[in-house]
Amino acid sequence: MEIRSVFTEPNGRVSVVCPNCGLTITNEALRRASPAKPIQIKCTCNRIFKAAFEKRKYYRKQVELYGSFIATSPIRDENDIVVTDLSLTGLAFETVGKHMLRINDVGTVRFTLNDVQRSIIIRNVILKSVRDNLVGAAFCDGRQEKALAFYLRP
Numbered sequence: 001m002e003i004r005s006v007f008t009e010p011n012g013r014v015s016v017v018c019p020n021c022g023l024t025i026t027n028e029a030l031r032r033a034s035p036a037k038p039i040q041i042k043c044t045c046n047r048i049f050k051a052a053f054e055k056r057k058y059y060r061k062q063v064e065l066y067g068s069f070i071a072t073s074p075i076r077d078e079n080d081i082v083v084t085d086l087s088l089t090g091l092a093f094e095t096v097g098k099h100m101l102r103i104n105d106v107g108t109v110r111f112t113l114n115d116v117q118r119s120i121i122i123r124n125v126i127l128k129s130v131r132d133n134l135v136g137a138a139f140c141d142g143r144q145e146k147a148l149a150f151y152l153r154p
Helices: 028-032 146-151
Strands: 003-008 014-017 024-026 039-042 048-053 061-073 077-086 090-095 106-112 120-131 134-139
Touching (some): 061 090, 077 106
Antiparallel strands (some): 014 024, 061 077, 061 106, 077 090, 090 134, 120 134
16 A cells, blocks of 8 residues: 655644545644554545655655766765755765765755756755765755755645
């Protein structure tokens, strides 16, 4: 059975979209449900599905976008990357080949969205996790990217 993600909005409202009919279901029972395990939901269209609470503040989208990362501090290191996970506050990527990246390195990512406009995203990041070729980074330039925000709408 497919498990849908449930996101808590800034106003505390909790809602989930039915995978069958597209109806957005919002109620107090969802808000009080335990975030530790998936819950079962029955929609008015009679579809039963599971939903799990997303602990992140912003929606994350699984992607496969090609680009580059240039570390600027403490050492300069340029890498081809594949962005695998994207949100309004950061991203995860895989490096192609060997690298010398470490946690807290600062640099710039550049990649192209697969939207109609083929929007080019260039953002400054700080590396938060490095495990072999898998890297997690947070945007640190404080900018709001309209193309990225539109692309990430669930």
